[in-house]
Amino acid sequence: MTSTSxxxxxxxxxxxxxxxxxxxxxxxxxxxxxxxxxYFGTFLITAWVVALATNAEWYGVIExxxxxxxxxxxxxxxxxxxxxxxxxxxxxxxxxxPHIGFEPKTASTVSVFIYLFAILGAAAIFxxxxxx
Amino acid sequence: xxxHDFITPAKMARGLGSAKTGTETHIxxxxxxxxxxxxxxxxxxxxxxxxxxxxxxAQAWAAKPWNAILLILTAGAxxxxxxxGMQVIIEDYIAKSGTKSALLILNSFACxxxxxxxxxxxxKIWIGAGA
Numbered sequence: 001m002t003s004t005s006x007x008x009x010x011x012x013x014x015x016x017x018x019x020x021x022x023x024x025x026x027x028x029x030x031x032x033x034x035x036x037x038x039y040f041g042t043f044l045i046t047a048w049v050v051a052l053a054t055n056a057e058w059y060g061v062i063e064x065x066x067x068x069x070x071x072x073x074x075x076x077x078x079x080x081x082x083x084x085x086x087x088x089x090x091x092x093x094x095x096x097x098p099h100i101g102f103e104p105k106t107a108s109t110v111s112v113f114i115y116l117f118a119i120l121g122a123a124a125i126f127x128x129x130x131x132x
Numbered sequence: 133x134x135x136h137d138f139i140t141p142a143k144m145a146r147g148l149g150s151a152k153t154g155t156e157t158h159i160x161x162x163x164x165x166x167x168x169x170x171x172x173x174x175x176x177x178x179x180x181x182x183x184x185x186x187x188x189x190a191q192a193w194a195a196k197p198w199n200a201i202l203l204i205l206t207a208g209a210x211x212x213x214x215x216x217g218m219q220v221i222i223e224d225y226i227a228k229s230g231t232k233s234a235l236l237i238l239n240s241f242a243c244x245x246x247x248x249x250x251x252x253x254x255x256k257i258w259i260g261a262g263a
Binding site: 032042 | 162165166168169172176179180183184187190191194203210211214217218221224225227246249250252253254256257260
């Protein structure tokens with residue numbers, strides 16, 4: 001307690017490398033990764049809203065970035081992250097509220113389904129916005 | 133003793149007891165998640181449409197009262213939710229108390245600053261349109 005930069009004696013969470021691979025472990029970690037990605041994604045969305053409120057020059061810059069190939073990749077990954085975090089978030093609410101979906105087999109199946117939903121959903125959104 | 137029988141007094145004194153605010157944070161994260169279930173689909177649909185058009189069309193969209201209200205609500209729920217999420221990640225993986233405190237403060241400042249920025253921008257578009 002006397003030194004200025006003491007380490008908190010509470011235990012830390014286990015780090016990534018100690019987990020043996022399993023689909024539910026992967027989806028849990030992906031939930032955190034997508035959450036973190038969405039956190040930094042809001043910086044970009046905020047820039048877009050500020051450009052809307054300020055001027056055409058800024059908006060033009062953002063439009064250029066969004067339509068470039070790297071902007072499209074960012075948008076696609078953003079869509080995947082939103083869909084994954086959204087679906088897995090609903091699963092967390094079902095776990096916590098009505099206690100649905102805890103059985104190992106169900107949990108594994110739902111994990112696979114959420115990955116498919118996120119990737120195929122993002123692809124569907126992209127297809128719809130490109131061709132419709 | 134009644135409400136925290138799991139921890140001995142000695143452990144409390146050494147600072148290893150619970151932080152006491154975990155349940156509240158847990159519930160807040162879930163309540164904001166429930167709000168986002170409704171707000172995020174609207175937001176994703178809207179932003180795709182708005183990005184498809186030009187600046188004037190996007191501004192006209194944001195200036196509509198319902199859209200302005202929903203934009204600010206989405207920003208509020210999202211920044212509230214992500215602040216807690218990042219706080220938990222920092223608390224899970226950063227052991228050094230000085231670094232941990234600095235990151236927690238930075239996280240709070242960033243989320244609040246982003247919310248104010250979005251809210252003010254939306255208000256500016258809304259008021260600027262003379263609605």
